[in-house]
Amino acid sequence: MLRTVESIDSTNAELARQWRAGEVRDGDALRALHQTSGRGRMGRSFVELPSEALLLSVIKTLPDTPPIRENAGWLTLATGLAMAEAVRPLAPERVALKWPNDVLLDEKKLGGVLGELLDPEENVLPVVLGCGINTTAQAEPAPGATSLALAGLDPSPETVNGIIDRFLAELDARVEHVAADRIERLHEELSEVCLTPGRQVRVTTVTGGVTEGRAVEIDRQGALVVDTEAGIVRVSGSDANLI
Secondary structure, three states, X not given: OEEEEOOEOOHXXXXXXXXXXXXXXXXXXXXXXXXXXXXXXXXXXXXXXXXXXXXXXXXXXXXXXXXXXXXXXXXXXXXXXHHHHHHHHXXXXXXXXXXXXXXXXXXXXEEEEEEEEOOOEOOEEEEEEEEEEEOOOOOOOOOOEOOOOOOOOOOOHHHHHHHHHHHHHHHHHHHHHHHOOOHHHHHHHHHHHEXXXXXXXXXXXXXXXEEEEEEEEEOOOOOXXXXXXXXXXXXXXXXXXXX
16 A cells, blocks of 8 residues: 655664554555655665655565575665656656666766565564655756756656655565566666766765775675775675666
């Protein structure tokens, strides 16, 4: 079930609260027209003006098994793949991803995704998968960012509703790949749509460490492999900017 609210602190946070209260189940989604405390990766704020972005979160449940936990990092990557595929019909040759969680349009940031694991209950592993993309903004939302409108695409409610419908269907399919350990399918798809491999990157870790080098590939665990002056390093739980 999809529910829409005018304003909330964070769709991810609200779905997590509702899950703990037993008010939502697998597949339920929450859309907000405005967030007062939207969050991005590594605790960053996601800032948008009211009604200028599509803000949506979905609760998914998976079996709490070692293989699922091993592949949990792919849930965020799968969310990005789903959103890229949902936007692609509007601009087939212009949509891409930047590892680990940015959706790009014309190599500018259209939006991002965020996955958050919740505490397991009775052998069930719940996860909140959120996304935000800029839709009607007429001014650059942030340096290096864009919106559907700025890119000359239709940001109408009908178009946005189509994106939502496609996103929910594409997300279900990709989460099922994670649940069934079909990671190779996701890995192959990501290799086709992600711009990061082959580019120079600056990686920032959660502790503030910075590493620069050439992104070589994304491995089967969803980590980024970077060729640095100190040698090959594997990074996950980090952010990578193209330089």
